[in-house]
Amino acid sequence: MVLRAMQPRVTDLQEIGAVWRGETVRATRSGRVVVLLLLFMMFVGLALSVVGFFNRQINAKVEEQAKTAGIDLNDAKAKEQFNEGKKQFLSVFISDDEEMLESLLTLPVVLLVVFKLTLRFVPLFVALMGFDQLAGEMGPKSIRFLVVRLKRNNLILGKFASQVTIFTALMFVCTLLMVLVARLLNADFAAKDIAIWTLRLLVSSFVLALAYLALTTLCSAIVKNGAVSLVLNIMVLFGIWFIALIGEWYRLPGEVAAESTLTSLIKDESVMAYSRYFSVWHFGQDLLHPDWVRFLTAALMHVGYALVFLGLAQLALKKRDL
DSSP states (O other): OHHHHHHHHHHHHHHHHHHHHHHHHHHHHSHHHHHHHHHHHHHHHHHHHHHHHHHHHHHHHHHHHHHHHTOOTTSHHHHHHHHHHHHHHHHHHTOOOHHHHHHHTTSOHHHHHHHHHHHHHHHHHHHHHHTTTTHHHHTTTTHHHHHTTSOHHHHHHHHHHHHHHHHHHHHHHHHHHHHHHHHHHOTTOOHHHHHHHHHHHHHHHHHHHHHHHHHHHHHHHHOSOHHHHHHHHHHHHHHHHHHHHHHHTSBOTTOOOOTTSHHHHHOOBOGGGGGGGGOGGGGGGGGGOSOHHHHHHHHHHHHHHHHHHHHHHHHHHHHSOO
């Protein structure tokens, strides 16, 4: 009886594994993965070049001014002033959360800015990577040969797992590139901080991508044409971004903002602020937060959205006449 009860689970896992292996091998042998890797690395390289150039110029100017004024930059007071200026810069471009700003001080500005830009690019990159994973099979009707041998749910999960594997490998390469360049530009980037931040950046990018990978699977399951799937995916992404933008433009009723911050200066209280919780984009910020509660909340929200999107994709494919 126990063996009979376990048999369906083993079969499901075997089917998912077979789809995962087949899709991963096919993707690695095709030119798309190479093109996407080159595209992503070009974006990262361009961002590193631009941000690194300005970072070097600013550091050189600060060192020159300090030398002229006879200030030792290794002095504790000088370091404190430098950190305050760094926090003011990060509060504009990253977050005005004091706890997060304190934790980001050990991270080189060039690495942080480029990584944040990369995360903004990830949803579009994911859409380009997997827009035809199911739509490409439904258009020429080749999916019929698969669904007679596999459960539709297992087909979706196998393809999704393959997309996750490919993205993780690509992001691993690009993150190591960012960390290496940041180390070359910042000699004080300690080995301990490199190890910790490399792990944190990889985990953050992986968790963030889960929701958008599942969204791409959903869009690909809804329509039969790859190009339409890509357009639909991009439209949904802009919708997600717009909902988060509206919600974050206001303060929650009763929310107290810290003095002299961007929030206190331009944001008014409104019930519209609650709309931010309906967008997965809003929770991406806390994936780098030092508070484990906020990090786990953000991670669980991304996993939750991924499960919802995958569930809708399974429902859409199940109801579709193939």
